[in-house]
Amino acid sequence: MHPGAIPAAIVGDPSRPPIVKPILPWVFLGILVVLAIAGIWYGIVTRMPEHRRRKASLLTSVVCQLSLLGVFKYFNFFAETFVTGLHGLGIEANPVLISVILPVGISFYTFQSLSYAIDIYRRQFEPTDRFFDFALFVSYFPQMVAGPIERARHLLPEFQKRRVITLAQSSRGLYLIMLGMFKKVAIADGVAPSVNQVFGSTGVVTSADVIGGTLLFAVQIYCDFSGYSDIARGVSKLFGIDLMLNFNLPYFAKSPREFWRRWHISLSTWLSDYLYKTLGGNRGGLAFICRNLMITMLLGGLWHGAAWNYVLWGFYHGSLLSVHRVWTYGRDNAATESRNLLLGAAKIGFFFLFTLYGWLLFRANSLSQVVDFSRLIFTDFGSLDYGAAIPRLSALAGIPVLAAMELAEYNLDNRYWYRRLPLPLFGLLCATLLFLTLMGTSNEPAQFIYFQF
């Protein structure tokens, strides 16, 4: 374990008010310590034979961890919703709200810690006695604040094994860091002002603005989030640690099911393993499966943030998955997989439109904005004037480069496609990425979107 990892992981947002800044890192550290103690205690208890104690211990661990998440992330949201509901019934009440800064990465390390407890309960993983290894698992700095959400059965052995850092691993790590920086600095930060202008506008917004802004947000969130994951994986490789793949060409998905196998893989597999399957998964009729899908995606949406548009986004994706499940129920997916390139491209394009609308729900600042923007693009399609800012030059040049790279990866069906390139061409590719990243360094820096979750 790297001794500096835990302190490095608890540094909060430096732009917060200075009065609370000196105190909060210790609060955050306290949360980590509590989580670590809860986890290790559970590991010890589960070695005892009593079946009931195992269950009780699991329940204790889950309740403790979800309580922390609930207090920090959802308390105000539910309190305000409850009071709004009371107002709707004509009952006057003032919500009791807590004023607290959301600890950085709490959603990520809570889920990570939960997976440890559940895996042990399911006897899929032997508990560890080594506190610092477990603490490092919870607070491992490259992925702590925005994932990937690692499983203990994968990451703890990575810490405990004797690590040999090879040239191939280091160079792959550097390539991933370079790629992640390119995605974030050149593209995501380059389109952010245009997106912010559309979704933050208090003035007149046209249909073209909404479509353009949503399309650019699709680019932004992918490059921002997958860029972070690439950097986290790249940094880890420099330490000889392999983190799981979190994104796998998500915009090449032809269906909602495929999308969730490609987008935020560590969250979707977590939800599948620990929520969907616990609810019964596919073991039942179509209605039962759809119910499980809806619950899973609603909670998955809520995981992102305490706001109704995230719930709506989860509901939307749950609906897409359910409709798709009904559509494909009883069919052999492999047999229906078309090899026709044009048809495949059409399917990708068609499903991408659904993905885009999902991003509108995700990015909207309020439910009223969802309604207004939806009206503009579905029923009140008026002006085609695009008045929002044009993305920065680094993004305009970077997007085609990234699209070409991903197309090559998709067509060659090989994540390491670039290794097949002749050295001069690969060198030119690296130079292009570096140059575009340097162009992007002039963009206004923006915090990673998933830091807020």
Place this chain on the structure above:
Amino acid sequence: MSQPSSSTSSSERPLTRRRAALIVLWTLLGLALIDVGVNVAFAYPSDPKITSVGQLPAYFEYGRSIEGKLDRITRADPSETAPITLVGWYEPLRSDAIGGAPGGPMVSFYGMSHSVRLSQALVRTTHRYQSRSVGAPGATANWAFGAFLRDRDRKQSKVAVLSIMSLNAPMVATMTAMTWNSAFPMPYTTDRFVLAGNGLRTVRLPYESFGSFTRLFYNETAWAGVRQQFERFDAYYDTFLFRRSILDRSATLRLVRRAYGLHLERNARARVMDDRGFHGGTEEIRLLNGIVRAFAQQARSDGIVPVIFVINNYGYGAHLYDALKDTLATCEIPYLSSHTIVSPSDPRNYLPDTHFTDTNDDRLAMALEQVVDAQLARGRTAFQPAARCPPSPVARDTAVSS
């Protein structure tokens, strides 16, 4: 398509040290190729008189050193130099008669383009006042006050309007529009005011005209002395950004310098303000208040009504007004703060180049007219300093004067 494979194919060769070194070499060679390609494809015109430069040549030029850019745009002969190098000089101080009612009371404006636009709007909206403007592109509050002090014709005015805007309020501790505007440096100089007790001390550069600037700029020893003054007194001076070097030849390294410049600018701005407003204890905000106080006292002693035009740019709320309101109230200085007329949170009130729309300029001018009317109606009492306002003398630092 099946899930992508993570396997490597037979066409991939294992990574050896030699191969890794070759990748690095090819990458560097690739960067060099792109660098040369950008320099050739987006070459910046060498003629300083060409003002309409393409967006891409301008983009890749931003990161050139300030001296490098001045080299490109400056010629000793005023007929050959870039027009931007000729504006904003204190010597000669240029004033523009905007027009208005012949024989009507004169209102003089000191400041940046917002100030010029307001002077024009005043003529459009009223037929009772004459308007004249003394301005420089992006003029900071210290430039405007320095211009007011130098304006020999100011005593012909009944009213003097000093414009201060939130966008460049943090740049009040600079000596020239080169340092704070490294992307588009303008060589004109400004008075640098330094807080001295209740008053201000003035630090001046050894040149205030285009002619003396070119003489110094092309004299390496003399220019080194000017740089030392910048280093000592200009809050935005940075050697890496300022000094010409061989790095100017590389498009890639110019990108690095540009990012560095923006980083410095963000830091400098963050030192003075955040989302909640300007930090009252900083030198810059104390200076702004000192300038406002000194301007009002000087104007009043000249028998002129002082008015402060507070320009709250889009996204800045009423932060600048908040930073000045105590001084304005204590010293009973008439003012017009744009936030009372134009919401600084509605982008529709502004043009893409950050100016107010024409309609809003007119509304501001009408509001200014009311302020001026009220002050002139008060007669002599408008020229009396408030009892609660401490005297704010302006002393000149001769150590750096010409």
